[in-house]
Amino acid sequence: MTWDTDILIAGGGLNGPALALALAQGGFRVTVVDARPAPARAEAGFDGRAYALAIASTRLLKAIGVWAAVADMAQPILEIKASDGRPGEGAAPFFLHFDHAEIEEGPMGHMLEDRHLYAAFLAAMKAEPGIALMSGEAVVAQEVAASGVTVTLASGRVQTAGLLVGCDGRGSGTATRAGIKRVGWGYGQTALVTAIRHERDHMGIAQQFFMPSGPLAILPLKGGHHSSIVWSEDEDAATAIQALPDEQYLAALRPRFGDFLGEISLAGTRFTYPLSLSLAERFVAERVALVGDAAHGVHPIAGQGLNLGLRDVAALAEVLILARRRGEEPGNAMALEEYQRWRRFDATVLALGMDAVNRVFSTDNPVLRLGRDLGMGVVSALPGVRRGFIRQAAGLTGELPKLLTGRPI
Numbered sequence: 001m002t003w004d005t006d007i008l009i010a011g012g013g014l015n016g017p018a019l020a021l022a023l024a025q026g027g028f029r030v031t032v033v034d035a036r037p038a039p040a041r042a043e044a045g046f047d048g049r050a051y052a053l054a055i056a057s058t059r060l061l062k063a064i065g066v067w068a069a070v071a072d073m074a075q076p077i078l079e080i081k082a083s084d085g086r087p088g089e090g091a092a093p094f095f096l097h098f099d100h101a102e103i104e105e106g107p108m109g110h111m112l113e114d115r116h117l118y119a120a121f122l123a124a125m126k127a128e129p130g131i132a133l134m135s136g137e138a139v140v141a142q143e144v145a146a147s148g149v150t151v152t153l154a155s156g157r158v159q160t161a162g163l164l165v166g167c168d169g170r171g172s173g174t175a176t177r178a179g180i181k182r183v184g185w186g187y188g189q190t191a192l193v194t195a196i197r198h199e200r201d202h203m204g205i206a207q208q209f210f211m212p213s214g215p216l217a218i219l220p221l222k223g224g225h226h227s228s229i230v231w232s233e234d235e236d237a238a239t240a241i242q243a244l245p246d247e248q249y250l251a252a253l254r255p256r257f258g259d260f261l262g263e264i265s266l267a268g269t270r271f272t273y274p275l276s277l278s279l280a281e282r283f284v285a286e287r288v289a290l291v292g293d294a295a296h297g298v299h300p301i302a303g304q305g306l307n308l309g310l311r312d313v314a315a316l317a318e319v320l321i322l323a324r325r326r327g328e329e330p331g332n333a334m335a336l337e338e339y340q341r342w343r344r345f346d347a348t349v350l351a352l353g354m355d356a357v358n359r360v361f362s363t364d365n366p367v368l369r370l371g372r373d374l375g376m377g378v379v380s381a382l383p384g385v386r387r388g389f390i391r392q393a394a395g396l397t398g399e400l401p402k403l404l405t406g407r408p409i
Helices: 015-025 038-042 055-063 067-073 114-127 173-177 235-242 246-257 305-325 333-361 366-381 383-393
Strands: 005-010 030-034 050-054 075-077 079-086 090-099 109-113 131-135 139-145 148-153 158-166 182-198 205-211 214-220 226-234 264-266 271-280 288-290
Touching: 005 015, 005 148, 015 030, 015 055, 015 114, 015 131, 015 305, 030 158, 050 055, 050 114, 050 305, 055 067, 055 109, 055 305, 067 109, 067 114, 109 114, 114 131, 139 158, 139 173, 158 173, 173 288, 182 214, 182 235, 214 246, 226 235, 226 246, 235 246, 235 271, 246 264, 271 333, 305 333
Parallel strands: 005 030, 005 158, 030 131, 079 205, 158 288
Antiparallel strands: 050 109, 075 109, 079 090, 139 148, 148 158, 182 226, 182 264, 182 271, 205 214, 214 226
């Protein structure tokens, strides 16, 4: 078969563009099909949605030529503080404290707004001759044959490729059509997401408060006086809170937020996201690979969702580019199995680890509360253990693909 493109990527969120750039720079012709209109998203104003990018993720962005466009808009994460708490009571006496000065690589990560990152990806894709972007389109059917995969778009247009990559989220149509089943469960929690303006400077410190109904993350944004919050509550409570007028919403938030940053006010759009665990039973099928949430949807408790996806991107790009240099085509089954071996265990362990942390901390059981508080105190008191946690959170452990170390493939 003579393909229209070597690799077709279904989904143009963030993982899709990152993968497209890495593959195109490795010599592939790549087509990205994005259901959303690109200009509207790239030109969006401030709404508070942001990502905690680990060191390894920023290295990947540098390697594919995106980081320079967003570095000035990113907020370095200099410290991370995590503590137990109840609304209105403040933090527990034992807590975790991670400081970037304990590792040699610099800040543990960076906070970056969605609008800035996507705009940088869009500009980079437009400048890359090996990438074709189809905005406002969606994949509605796929047919795999020995010689390639044929994809039908919502407009009726047909595209052929050597490999189809699903970057199309937890409800991945790519996975469903490939016969890949999922396992998972809901948490009975909803994340309330918005941005807060506060009186005092956050000093580059990310805060995580573990409440009985779910964690509250306060994540520093550029400028010192804005933070993004991810506030998890029971589903019914979250629905009621989201329906409140702004001042009543703030009144519900203040006892949980505390006064350590002074007076607070709403600064961004208010969003909600139902929380669940979703794992694909396989990350690959014949001429199909899954990346990001299409492969693994995790609890946002440690902000690792995008970082996990970028690990997939780095691994799949390396496997495919090296296979190409050996003269193999992009849908090669051995290469896809190599990708699955590289990523599935790591992603599953992290997903289940976040699941366990959420279950242990989202309860007010006094025995569990005492145990977890003492555990955090012990970790904070042991420099070697603490440093190990910092390096893991920064994405610096394990067998890393080249892009996550900042090296070209």
